Amino acid sequence: MDWLPCMGMVRPMTRPACSFLAVILALVPAVVPSCADDRSDFNPRRLMRPVRAIVDAPFLAASAVTDEVNDNELVMGVVVGDQARAYPVNMLTGPRREIINDTVAKAPIAATW
Amino acid sequence: MMDTESKSLWSHLLGLGMEGKHKGVRLKTLPSDMLTWSAWKSEFPDTTVLNMSRTNRNYTDEFYKTPERFVVGFLGGHGMYHVSFATLRKTSVMNLDARGVAVVATFDSDSTSARLFKRKLADRVLTFESVGKQQFKDKQTGSTWDRSGKAVDGEMKGQTLVPHVGIISFRKAWMTFHPRSKELTLD
Secondary structure, eight states, X not given: OOOOEEOOXXXXXXXXXXXXXXXXXXXXXXOOOTTOOOOTTOOOEEOSOOOOOOOXXXXXXGGGOSXXXXXXXXXXXXXXXXXXXXXXXGGTOSTTOSEEEEEETTEEEEEEO | OEETTTOOEEETTTTEEEESTTTTOEEEEOOOEEXXXXXXXXXXXXXXXXXXXXXXXXXXXXXXXXXXGEXXXXXXXXXXXXXXXXXXXXXXXXXXXXXXXXXXXXXXXXXXXXXXXXXEETTEEOOEEEETTTEEEETTTOOEEETTXXXXXXXXXXXXXXXXXXXXXXXXXXXXXXXXXXXXXXX
């Protein structure tokens, strides 16, 4: 696809008490299944100014990691094709993070928190 | 979240366009893991990892001290389903039937990792039981499978189970987004 998501400036009115929603999305639209929950109550309001989309995040090979990530830290992991990618959750929190636009094995994906 | 190109608004948990040009469009959610760095790099030694400054230090293997607060949710037949981490901690393998969608949930308490796989392989639906901490066995063929979903011994050796998308979430958050989600238990 020729578009990428960026950090949102709008939150749902009924914002859930959750910073813990880890999802990895392939940036390819699909047909909405019939089971999709009713979102008729969607009523957003602006809480903050837009934040620059993260599109150029740096990555390290596992063999090069020293103290950048500790063994007991939680990561979100995904495998695309023959490539594995990890996103330490401790780097994803906060309104200026939360979405990493990425490309893994030529597939455009977004890791969201 | 919002895409820069069309300014459409999206729900990041649902992957669903909520407002704007892409309203009603759903992104494909990929199977993913949530586990310790140690466990991930052990399974995928060639992995790469995001290298940004930390914004938090709380997300470690200590995070699931209260497992009843967490669920793994997924799309089954006729809607969404979820299993509590408190239930998963009681068994390392759980065979689930979500109204026609047969799934197996595996849980490793050491790495705090929950994974879902489709139980249907070719035309056969398999039923799994645990064999030690890191392996499980299907009752139909007696084949042994590892945590990555690969058959390592028996008739099915070399075959791989297909991952089923599961989303690990706070129970409260999951129920906010999926109020009609059905909880699956061991009973």
